[in-house]
Amino acid sequence: xxxxxxxxxxxxxxxxxxxxxxxxxxxxxxxxxxxxxxxxxxxxxxxxxxxxxxxxxxxxxxxxxxxxxxxxxxxxxxxxxxxxxxxxxxxxxxxxxxxxxxxxxxxxxxxxxxxxxxxxxxxxxxxxxxxxxxxxxxxxxxxxxxxxxxxxxxxxxxxxxxxxxxxxxxxxxxxxxxxxxxxxxxxxxxxxxxxxxxxxxxxxxxxxxxxxxxxxxxxxxxxxxxxxxxxxxxxxxxxxxxxxxxxxxxxxxxxxxxxxxxxxxxxxxxxxxxxxxxxxxxxxxxxxxxxxxxxxxxxxxxxxxxxxxxxxxxxxxxxxxxxxxxxxxxxxxxxxxxxxxxxxxxxxxxxxxxxxxxxxxxxxxxxxxxxxxxxxxxxxxxxxxxxxxxxxxxxxxxxxxxxxxxxxxxxxxxxxxxxxxxxxxxxxxxxxxxxxxxxxxxxxxxxxxxxxxxxxxxxxxxxxxxxxxxxxxxxxxxxxxxxxxxxxxxxxxxxxxxxxxxxxxxxxxxxxxxxxxxxxxxxxxxxxxxxxxxxxxxxxxxxxxxxxxxxxxxxxxxxxxxxxxxxxxxxxxxxxxxxxxxxxxxxxxxxxxxxxxxxxxxxxxxxxxxxxxxxxxxxxxxxxxxxxxxxxxxxxxxxxxxxxxxxxxxxxxxxxxxxxxxxxxxxxxxxxxxxxxxx
Amino acid sequence: xxxxxxxxxxxxxxxxxxxxxxxxxxxxxxxxxxxxxxxxxxxxxxxxxxxxxxxxxxxxxxxxxxxxxxxxxxxxxxxxxxxxxxxxxxxxxxxxxxxxxxxxxxxxxxxxxxxxxxxxxxxxxxxxxxxxxxxxxxxxxxxxxxxxxxxxxxxxxxxxxxxxxxxxxxxxxxxxxxxxxxxxxxxxxxxxxxxxxxxxxxxxxxxxxxxxxxxxxxxxxxxxxxxxxxxxxxxxxxxxxxxxxxxxxxxxxxxxxxxxxxxxxxxxxxxxxxxxxxxxxxxxxxxxxx
Numbered sequence: 013x014x015x016x017x018x019x020x021x022x023x024x025x026x027x028x029x030x031x032x033x034x035x036x037x038x039x040x041x042x043x044x045x046x047x048x049x050x051x052x053x054x055x056x057x058x059x060x061x062x063x064x065x066x067x068x069x070x071x072x073x074x075x076x077x078x079x080x081x082x083x084x085x086x087x088x089x090x091x092x093x094x095x096x097x098x099x100x101x102x103x104x105x106x107x108x109x110x111x112x113x114x115x116x117x118x119x120x121x122x123x124x125x126x127x128x129x130x131x132x133x134x135x136x137x138x139x140x141x142x143x144x145x146x147x148x149x150x151x152x153x154x155x156x157x158x159x160x161x162x163x164x165x166x167x168x169x170x171x172x173x174x175x176x177x178x179x180x181x182x183x184x185x186x187x188x189x190x191x192x193x194x195x196x197x198x199x200x201x202x203x204x205x206x207x208x209x210x211x212x213x214x215x216x217x218x219x220x221x222x223x224x225x226x227x228x229x230x231x232x233x234x235x236x237x238x239x240x241x242x243x244x245x246x247x248x249x250x251x252x253x254x255x256x257x258x259x260x261x262x263x264x265x266x267x268x269x270x271x272x273x274x275x276x277x278x279x280x281x282x283x284x285x286x287x288x289x290x291x292x293x294x295x296x297x298x299x300x301x302x303x304x305x306x307x308x309x310x311x312x313x314x315x316x317x318x319x320x321x322x323x324x325x326x327x328x329x330x331x332x333x334x335x336x337x338x339x340x341x342x343x344x345x346x347x348x349x350x351x352x353x354x355x356x357x358x359x360x361x362x363x364x365x366x367x368x369x370x371x372x373x374x375x376x377x378x379x380x381x382x383x384x385x386x387x388x389x390x391x392x393x394x395x396x397x398x399x400x401x402x403x404x405x406x407x408x409x410x411x412x413x414x415x416x417x418x419x420x421x422x423x424x425x426x427x428x429x430x431x432x433x434x435x436x437x438x439x440x441x442x443x444x445x446x447x448x449x450x451x452x453x454x455x456x457x458x459x460x461x462x463x464x465x466x467x468x469x470x471x472x473x474x475x476x477x478x479x480x481x482x483x484x485x486x487x488x489x490x491x492x493x494x495x496x497x498x499x500x501x502x503x504x505x506x507x508x509x510x511x512x513x514x515x516x517x518x519x520x521x522x523x524x525x526x527x528x529x530x531x532x533x534x535x536x537x538x539x540x541x542x543x544x545x546x547x548x549x550x551x552x553x554x555x556x557x558x559x560x561x562x563x564x565x566x567x568x569x570x571x572x573x574x575x576x577x578x579x580x581x582x583x584x585x586x587x588x589x590x591x592x593x594x595x596x597x598x599x600x601x602x603x604x605x606x607x608x609x610x611x612x613x614x615x616x617x618x619x620x621x622x623x624x625x626x627x628x629x630x631x632x633x634x635x636x637x638x639x640x641x642x643x644x645x646x647x648x649x650x651x652x653x654x655x656x657x658x659x660x661x662x663x664x665x666x667x668x669x670x671x672x673x674x675x676x677x678x679x680x681x682x683x684x685x686x687x688x689x690x691x
Numbered sequence: 692x693x694x695x696x697x698x699x700x701x702x703x704x705x706x707x708x709x710x711x712x713x714x715x716x717x718x719x720x721x722x723x724x725x726x727x728x729x730x731x732x733x734x735x736x737x738x739x740x741x742x743x744x745x746x747x748x749x750x751x752x753x754x755x756x757x758x759x760x761x762x763x764x765x766x767x768x769x770x771x772x773x774x775x776x777x778x779x780x781x782x783x784x785x786x787x788x789x790x791x792x793x794x795x796x797x798x799x800x801x802x803x804x805x806x807x808x809x810x811x812x813x814x815x816x817x818x819x820x821x822x823x824x825x826x827x828x829x830x831x832x833x834x835x836x837x838x839x840x841x842x843x844x845x846x847x848x849x850x851x852x853x854x855x856x857x858x859x860x861x862x863x864x865x866x867x868x869x870x871x872x873x874x875x876x877x878x879x880x881x882x883x884x885x886x887x888x889x890x891x892x893x894x895x896x897x898x899x900x901x902x903x904x905x906x907x908x909x910x911x912x913x914x915x916x917x918x919x920x921x922x923x924x925x926x927x928x929x930x931x932x933x934x935x936x937x938x939x940x941x942x943x944x945x946x947x948x949x950x951x952x953x954x955x956x957x958x959x960x961x962x963x964x965x966x967x968x969x970x971x972x973x974x975x976x977x978x979x980x981x
């Protein structure tokens with residue numbers, strides 16, 4: 013812990029009298045000259061994108077025999093709050109794989125760590141401040157989430173002297189990270205390495221008023237089964253030493269590559285990454301490397317040589333995502349991006365995101381009509397925005413990254429790969445990407461068990477994925493249906509503008525929605541959109557609107573007897589019959605949303621009605637010479653939260669042809685099938 | 692030359708058998724409708740007076756079916772159970788009718804008699820059932836040994852290799868299909884031989900099937916390959932025609948029904964052609980021996 017100017021002055025004074033102290037000063041000055049200017053130097057971006065509250069300089073050496081990464085790390089955290097902070101807290105995620113009693117393994121329901129050689133851990137070998145003072149006695153493993161004393165994924169270091177506002181806490185840590193042999197986001201199998209969550213990483217200090225903090229404190233959660241991460245945007249200078257035959261990919265920009273020994277057996281690669289929330293890397297001799305350029309971004313793809321036929325579709329997917337998100341959310345600020353399609357033996361590393369490095373998922377021989385690789389690539393790339401740039405707390409508000417990102421993934425997929433074929437595009441079956449989210453939500457038996465506003469590890473009954481990804485995407489689509497596509501895009505542009513490289517919370521997102529919607533639409537949707545979020549984000553109710561009935565009653569009245577009927581057809585002739593036509597609508601679910609209603613008459617007339625959707629039932633009455641033929645609630649299917657579209661419409665003459673056609677085809681299929689399987 | 696004589700002779704014999712094929716077609720249609728028609732009723736009931744079926748105009752829409760909720764769960768349960776029973780019943784029915792088909796295809800007299808067809812079906816039912824069961828068991832064992840075991844071993848390897856499962860699948864399925872062709876020959880020879888005998892001798896028939904297959908392996912195997920290739924090409928043709936047809940009117944749907952049934956009729960005819968070709972080849976070989 014050092015407060016730079018004061019400390020430097022003090023040490024200048026001491027140097028006159030004490031040679032040892034002078035040595036310390038020289039070390040300190042060296043560190044200051046090297047470290048601080050490095051952080052301030054603009055190697056990648058002209059101006060810092062983030063506050064850069066933390067910095068990591070790591071020298072890592074991969075020992076392929078022991079599967080251990082030995083690291084020497086110099087790091088700091090700047091106390092930018094007005095609090096006096098007595099300790100720092102760091103994540104040691106790899107300790108989640110240390111034994112079967114960790115919170116991660118307990119929540120997994122089984123132990124992925126089969127025996128000692130399979131387990132993973134991170135050991136602090138030495139821990140000092142810049143004065144060389146040993147901080148190990150001040151180390152303490154804590155379990156802020158569940159009090160599990162066997163969990164060692166959060167390390168608290170009591171500082172010899174509390175960090176005052178503006179102080180910088182420097183740490184020098186030598187550590188050893190043993191990678192688990194069953195890859196669960198991180199680990200190694202055979203000669204394949206995916207090295208993530210591998211170094212001690214600061215939690216986020218949240219002063220009072222930041223997000224939901226009522227008083228200052230570290231936000232440093234344990235590693236959970238159903239959770240991801242929360243970190244400050246940092247600068248990383250990382251040297252990685254690996255055997256020479258290994259191909260390395262990382263979230264940094266490659267600055268140098270040199271032989272690290274005279275025999276030429278090993279090489280050292282130097283990477284720099286700026287303003288990202290995590291640094292991960294991968295090493296495997298079997299990677300084929302491809303690069304392409306999209307505007308200012310150099311994109312690098314690493315994948316097994318057997319999947320070279322998928323290079324084009326992977327690049328196309330990531331470029332589509334770059335284009336769409338740049339246009340509708342904000343620019344991708346980094347000039348480099350690396351993504352990895354792991355081999356089968358590294359499949360456990362697939363589908364993860366580390367901002368400028370992400371992993372996709374595919375397999376050899378995957379057919380073109382199945383857009384799984386594109387979906388994963390676009391989803392994981394999207395995380396560069398939704399928690400990479402907009403660094404929300406994934407532990408506490410998983411919907412804000414996973415749900416929002418799923419919403420954008422589905423929009424991108426259905427935009428570029430077909431409105432109804434984003435996921436599967438086969439002549440026999442087309443499935444939109446957005447359909448899967450809605451299906452997962454509406455078909456879940458536990459869809460009302462909990463709201464979205466829940467810590468990720470607290471979602472009950474296996475609802476984490478359904479709630480954080482699918483329900484969120486579904487209500488975001490519903491929101492877009494209500495406020496319109498352009499307003500939705502403007503919401504996200506504003507959200508980006510206001511919160512990029514900061515730590516937005518759910519309430520910050522809601523504030524942006526309220527601000528933009530009222531700016532663009534006045535009070536069309538009320539003074540704010542809280543009524544929407546109270547029901548969808550914070551509520552557990554279901555949305556279901558229904559056309560209960562409609563009927564046409566012939567009236568025994570002449571035109572002259574009708575007084576002030578506001579729906580009377582003015583084109584009536586004397587010979588026309590008069591009808592009182594009534595549409596009966598019902599709100600079956602608890603959620604109240606404004607809905608459009610389309611009434612179609614047998615003479616071809618159509619009437620568009622708006623219903624605020626608040627009352628339990630609503631009737632529309634028409635008097636005239638026309639009879640209602642059919643009625644639709646939400647004819648454009650904007651309210652994707654509606655759990656039953658079937659009861660959204662009603663007609664006097666239902667079209668049975670599609671069912672007949674389906675039955676015909678089913679009959680043929682079964683006939684051919686039983687003929688096929690008989691000898 | 693023998694091959695082409697067999698193929699030609701079988702084409703003539705099977706075309707003369709059109710009434711028998713009509714019986715098989717109609718029986719199959721009735722059987723399948725027993726499952727499909729109630730499903731259609733349940734679907735119509737589930738959709739009620741809704742207009743959601745508009746979304747089925749372009750084919751299956753997963754969201755529409757998912758919205759059926761409990762109805763869909765009941766339908767899936769009904770269909771899965773019903774389909775199992777359907778396969779079981781169809782197996783027995785096909786075993787029954789194949790006795791009549793093989794009997795009508797033997798020799799070259801060729802006048803079809805419905806009474807004779809059913810009599811032969813009934814007479815050969817038990818031996819054909821045993822032959823079919825034994826051959827199905829052999830097919831099952833082969834499938835386990837040749838496909839399931841290697842694929843499981845590769846996919847469960849400690850260090851899975853990229854593409855290994857895919858490549859293994861292609862190789863083992865290819866081997867399996869080549870062996871399956873032999874089993875088709877055995878089954879057809881066994882049944883063609885059985886219908887010529889007065890007594891039930893299913894085990895002898897299987898023995899004959901194996902011996903005849905391997906005694907005339909080249910010609911028999913080539914014949915079966917030609918027949919199967921034609922059937923596969925036909926299957927591909929059907930698959931490229933039927934699923935893509937999306938009539939939107941009642942009349943169009945009826946035409947689709949007629950077309951699909953005609954295509955299925957041809958499919959049975961092709962199977963009868965296979966039976967007839969093997970029968971004809973067997974007859975040629977036995978004449979040569981005599």
